[in-house]
Amino acid sequence: MTAGAVLALSVPAVAASTTKPVATANAPSSQPPIAERYRKADAFLRQNLAKLIVDADLQPAFTDDGKGLLYLKGKAGQRAVRFIDLATRQDRVLTDDAALAAKLSAALGKPVAADGLWLNRLGFDTAGDVLSFDAQGKRWSLSAKGELSETHEAEWNPALSPDGRFEIVARDFNLYARELKTSREVALTTDGAREQPYGRGIPQLADILKAGKEEPDMPVSVRWSPDGSKILTWRLDTRGVERLSITQQNPGGLYPRSFAYVYPLAGAKVLPQATRLVIDVEQAFKDGKAKPVALQIPSESLLYPADPDLGWIGDRVRVQWTERGYGQLVVYSADPKTGAATIVAREAVKPIVTVTSTQIQPQPELGGELVISERSGWAQLYLVKPDAPDGGAALTSGRWEVLSIEHIDPAAKSLVLTGVGRETDRNPYDRALYRTGLDGATPRLLTPEPLDHDTRVSPDGRWFVDAMSSPTQPTRTVLRDAADGKIVAELGRADASALLAAGFTPPEPFQGLAADGKTPLYGMIFRPAGYDPKRRYPVIDNVYTGPTTTQVPTEWSESVLAGGNSVAQIGAIVVMIDGRGTSRRGQAFRLPAYQNLGEVGVDDHIAMIKQMAEKHPEMDATRVGVYGGSAGGYDAARFVLRRPEFFKVAVASSGNHDLRLDKAWWPEVSMGLADEATWERNSNMSVAANLQGKLLLVHGDIDDNVPVTESLRLAQALIKAGRDVDLVILPNTTHAVGQPFFHKKLRDYFTRNLLDEAPPPLTTATAPVSAPVSR
Template identity: 70%
Template sequence: MAAFPLLIAAQLVAAPAPTLRAPVVAPAPAQMPIAARYRLADRYLNDIDKLVVDRDLRASFSRDGKQVIYRRGALGQRMIMLLDPAIGQPREIVAEDVLRELLAKAVGKPIKPGELSFRRPEVDATGALSFEAFDKRWTYQTGALRVADEQPDKDDEGLSPDGRLRVIARDYNLYAVPAKGGREVALTSDGTREQPYGRGIPQMDEILKQGTEEPTMPVSVRWSPDGSKILTWRLDTRGVHPLSFTQQNVPGSPYPRSFRYIYPLAGAAKLPTATRLVIDVAEALKRGKARIVPVQVPAEELLYPADPDMGWQGKRIRIQRTDRGYGALTVYDVDPATGAATVTAREAMKPIVTVTSSSLRPAPELGGELDISERSGWAQLYLVQPNAPDDALPLTRGDWEVLSVEHVDDARRSLLLTGIGREADRNPYWRGLYRVDLDGSQPKLLTPEPLDHDVTVSSDGRYAIDAMSSPTTPTVTVLRDARDGHIVTELGRADPTALYASGFTKPEPFQGVAADGKTPIYGMIFRPANFDPSRRYPVIDNVYTGPTTTQVPASWNAAIGVNPNSVAQLGAVVVTIDGRGTSRRGQAFRLPAYQNLGEVGIDDHIALIEQMAKRYPYMDTTRVGVYGGSAGGYDAARFILRRPKFFKVAVASSGNHDLRLDKAWWPEVSMGNPAPEVWERNSNMSVAGNLEGKLLLIHGDIDDNVPVTESMHLANALIRAERDVDLVILPNTTHRVSQPFFWKKFRDYFTRNLLDEAPPPLPPVAPAPAPAAQSQ
């Protein structure tokens, strides 16, 4: 038997050496014309739901947790489905497009395919579907849609629990008015414009909608459960520096209009304050005069134009107060009769309490407050008892993070929570659902599959809807039993057949190390459709350095739905990176961002891009661009200003380029309230003179989140530094600048300056209509 292979070997040895020829290399196929690439970019930006069946089932529980209502099928053919977990057999309720057309006709507004949205769906015993949409509750059955008998509760905080009284705000004061008519009673009398009662800070959208700096607003009061008292507050804006804005293009008018408004600004010497108080309405009605009880909690500086945190817990009051610069979160128990306040929980961290990784929530069934705290260096869960506000009983431990408490089961003395980074066999950013028993035992993982689990728990804690996926694994949505995690049934799974048939190139997760050469960091690579590795591609970094969030998608829905897929179609490799300073990796990983937003992450991004290019030489690191919006707009400008030799082109939209011109909560949650020189060091204006490449600033003129003055200030600083800058102000546009003209300017900028190509020409000019004949 050995002779045969020996014979073959001898023949091979005796065979003459082949003649060597130069390998034939096929020429690279011609790149798609730029106009076609723009069209594909539009498709991946706007039409993902047309290309993926069952990408998002929009599954939700009924209010009692005993029904699951979701959608199945391709766009235009989706069915609204009902599953009763006790029965286990899903059934069809109505075609989505049928319901969409009926609702559009009923409200007199068009609803595009795929854009039917509703809340709190229920199906009754007769099969009738009810839901909330357009501020009404509707009922659908056997082809007919009508307004339901039951209507959703309006946010009428002024109405007493028994419906007999209403508190109204007028001329900066509060009045109690019988709901069915009768004598009103003044509850306050000394309110002024700068010190109103029960009135929050008017926001820009309401100012614009109503055309006045003093728009009508809901009264801000909280009725006691027995309807005898109200908990309210008094705003004080004295000495607060106002902002102003001008709407240049007023619908229906040739004239612009300007407004002044209050916006709590980071680092400001004076912020609006809130002082809480209790008013005995029942006594006021009897005596004709109200007794005001000041709540003995220090006035709170408001870091955002929203009501202060306060509410009733039975006959007592719970108040949560945030220190300026996020030095502490404090919970108080208040006696409404006297206003006396007792501290029942406190979360204080050095150097700062990061509220996106910390929270306090009442748990009266457990006799205290549930506290997600970083006191161990990781966001873990604790139970704080009222008699020991600075102490805490740890309910979880370890080098991982608790994200949220989903359900408290008092009878079983257990909790359901979502966490991240606990399991060593999976990506540290993947979420999981856990059951935690209060006996001190280890958390039990209810979602064992090594995937990201986007979980919704029913109101009774019995079941959980789990959309599980990874950036490379399409979503499978299942219903789980929340007691032990077993899968009750599969609701549906995403089908990307049409997406892949379009030439779509799957995003690739990438792991490397930070600029320190040792800390693991993660990113993602997005390549154009019909990717050709024989070409050289410029690199574009989609940046958002945090620190309150992460940028790299962890789920499949997020990975295929984010705009880098669209941007890559220009003919570039787009990357996203979570460097040091971002969230969900523990306090030490995020702390490089503290008082350092202007530097954090820059070198980690460069390090990981270089590691990517070492593995994939088609990534051309001599042509690197960067873009981002909001805080990412700040980052994009910062990157090109601080590392001008590496980043050559930047598009920064809606950027908060000087943190002192942004609402206080966002910068101060990372910066605290530092000295002026720290704010100045982190301002993009301070480094404007470094610009060498091409920078485009884009901002909406009525941005209601980051004032347009931010981009105007940076443009001015660049001009004064004799640098070049391009600026686009989008008319009648808020913080959300995504619109066709934005994307045209965005794409054209990178096409010209990074790809060195000409953008597609404008469409032909339509012929002007002939002038009407003039009669003599």
């Protein structure tokens, strides 16, 4: 059996083509040997490409007091850690990669390479002139004298009262309060049980595997009132909830180990429930017993193994409640003494509240809640006050989208926000920064250049760092005045000369039309090094149809570092496309995905690939493959099953092939409370008999996001339908399957079945890769 796979239904190798092109002046050049192309694919993996780029990401970080800005500048291994005093604009070097690597090597007792040094969470104490950062899995401080020391940050302890008098202890599914000064304890609850614990959330699979038991130790789930007298907590109810099971075949010992765990599924009839309560701890110590107050807030279905929202605004409870199926989001304000609750804000957009385009943020200084809502058909900003929870004053308007609120100045009654699609001189996905007021006046554009703007606003709202770029224009990073957007300093410009010297072919943005022939769509084309327009290249679609996000990068660094650059090196053209059903272009653009994840996007992708091939005849639209991970894995399998005449080869990794078997929040964001017929229609298992081409399923055996049973059941459906299937289960692998073996299998599958060549043998020289981001 091939190393790395516990189960594999093998594909017979296809012999490499022996036909050689005739060498003429107009003939295409010969491709490098496949082994050389694989080496180039390794070299063009994200973490390796990043080493060839200078100053694309300066990692800017404002100091907590807003007085200064930290950033990194220079080539990897030679970067300087710089600090700007925002009052004087003095820019100085604090240290550099070489000095830090030497100090870290001495502190750790082992070599630390300067060119492999990753610094994160940069911080600077302006009073003490001390730099802080994360490196080598630890937190460090560097004094002005150059002394390096490991630091241990005090972790926030939710169990400890703000004044340090009390601590909440969870024991035997109940809660106890302990007075730290006297060690006296009082029971706050007494009727807790395994299926109905107090202050204990649902353990995630990763925690269960780490602990080796189904009931791992977990932090107590409480929130103290600001005055330290009361706690807000909740009670979990898992009665009637069916559990998933998983077997870890390779735990490190002789025997496999199996666990049953709670994972809220979209197809479950009963989900875990959460009910909230308040307990007056101070009064409990006076009386010798507690009197929990049940809040008059409906029980909430938990759509993911995470705690429900718990919060305080002053002396009142403030929580956000989500209705299953996303029919509404409701914000309650509750009296902790009586439990009486009132609705202060509510979102109930039809047919569904899309939570990835909706935000509700408490803003008591403004007298209510700031809400990003799609009620107009576009994500706009409103100020909703308690006397009209379903209404609110519109602070922005128009056919564009507010993505996020970056800064609020209650005194000046102004806000800084990020939006897309408002400016007509740029790509509708390009981010821009705006300043606006509470009067609904036209927002002021702070980033006038027709580019994508990745911004960070200082804590005091006076400044922001702007990394501006496009897929074809390298990043320029500047410091700007947040009052008017004026550039006050240039921090750096990306240098890609080493990347281009390595033979890198820059990606090409592409604009075309959807399958309806009228809706503008956007995509990206990735070509191999040594690309020859006289050749004919197969096409591989890197798919993720959303609908909770977009796929095609708009910034330069993400375009350059995209995984399609690596896959293309085998001798193919890779494309990315945002079809209808994806986000950031209004509700109507995304609604084709509603209860229709199995069909949305597929015909738009076909239409765009055909348009690309018409413009670029070197793209062979008769040889098209597709790959994707997670929801993209579902898409990849769906494309080859629903349009087998067009998509011939697919690699689907970590796919949620039956949405009912996925965690409830993700499918229900688009599917709502679908009926069984709708769920079945959207299941890949229901169309397994359509398979005509080649399909490779890849899944980690301990996937903690999408259960491995999804790929196993699709394989079973294909086998029952009399269809071929290739299946690789990666041992001890979670949702993130991006490891060297996976990349080799993906390349091999397209090399055999789309390029009609024999792949090179597996070697140990394959570079390690970073894990992909999980949805």
